[in-house]
Amino acid sequence: MADSLITIQIELTQIILPIIIVLGALGNGLNIFILTKPSFNGHACSLYFLVLSINNFFYSTVLLMFNLLSDGYQISLAGHSRTACKLISYFLNVCPCISVYLIVFASVDRFCGSSFNERQRNFSSVRIARIIIILLVSLLAIFQIGILLTFDLQQLDKLRCAPNTNTIFKQSFIIAQVIIFAIIAPFLMIVFGCLTIYNINHLQISQVVVTGRRIEKQLIKMLLIQIIIHLILTLPFCSLFLMSILPIKVRYTSIFSFLFIIFKLPFYLSFATPFFLYIISARIYRNQLFHSIKNIFHYHCNNRIFTMAH
Structure with a gap:
């Protein structure tokens, strides 16, 4: 059974992960292109989205290639040297x-x-927002x-790049890592997402009209949908990752290892989805995208006509 699970996880990784990489490169590239347009300038939330897209583009195009080779083809570049192991990790x-903390902020x-x-x-x-982003990344x-x-x-079944938790500091660091990423961040997303919804509903009940807030409201909609999908994916x-550091026997089973790899795929997908969520949730984003495509098309057509005329 263990061999069949390994075969399934390898085949799924080989099929699905390249699709995620392509979607991530395309979607985040378009996000960077659209979010630098004047329509989104002057909005703090769009700046968070822009930096998020840059970070996700790097993760999707570069880092996921390492995981594709490792999980899909058993070619671990991180296992070739200590330097590669540490830097890739x-x-x-x-x-x-x-x-995740760009979404939180x-x-x-x-x-x-x-x-x-x-x-x-x-x-x-x-x-x-600029100050927070610089401090956050630093x-x-x-x-x-x-x-x-x-x-x-580490020499396990073979030479692998893996966390070495042989000291209290290293054990504490891994636990802190899980708490910061898998517990605190989702909790803050849910809390501030709910508080934002409360503010919006309270605003509607009071019938307070604020001029020039159309883009702000659409950014709120984009963010709330992104939070929901991010948590689902x-x-x-994150739950399995938390279980993997606990002293429980189930983490040593073949089924746990199988689920750990399989649940990585929707986790990876979370880095590729923002573009498609923005398209679905925000009219101004759709309009800006179609306007940009139209301008590019007209530019190439006019350039071609000019070249033929000369």
Whole structure:
């Protein structure tokens, strides 16, 4: 049975992960293109989305290739040297952490932006968003240096790149990593998502009309849908990841190993979905995309006519 599960997980990885990589490269590339347009300038939430797309583009196009080779073809580039093991493990951990906390702070921004309290609304600004993003990326990059100390080549069934938890510091770091990513971040998303919904409903009940807030409201809609889909795609893998550090026997079974790899796939998909969620949820995003495609098409047509005329 164990051999059949391994075969299934390898085949699914070989089929599904390349599709996720292509969707991630295409979707995040278009996100970067659209979110730099003037329509989204001046909105703090769109800045979080832009940096999120840049981070997701790197993860989808570069880091997922390592996982495709490792899980799909049993070619572990991280297992060739200690340096490769530590660096690949570092980026595979720091990028998801940056991604999830960009969503958290985007939800905090939407909560502040939808608040009746003027002091809270003042926190929703591009200037503050820039400061938060710089501090967030810097702090997470420094915190994840613990990965360089924790991950190393180990002789298990074969030479593998894996966390070495032979000291209290390394054990504590792995536990802190799981708590920060799999518990605190989803909790904050849910809390600020619910508070934002409360603010919106309270705003509608009071019939307060704020001019120039159309884009802000669509950004809220984009964010709330993204939070819901993100939690659906990532929580199963986060739950297994949490179980993997607990002293329970089930984590040594072939079924657990199978589910751990399979639930990685929707986790990976979470890095490719934002573009498609934005298209579905926000009219201004759709309009900007179609307008940009139209301009590119007209440019190529006019350029071709000009070339033929000369």
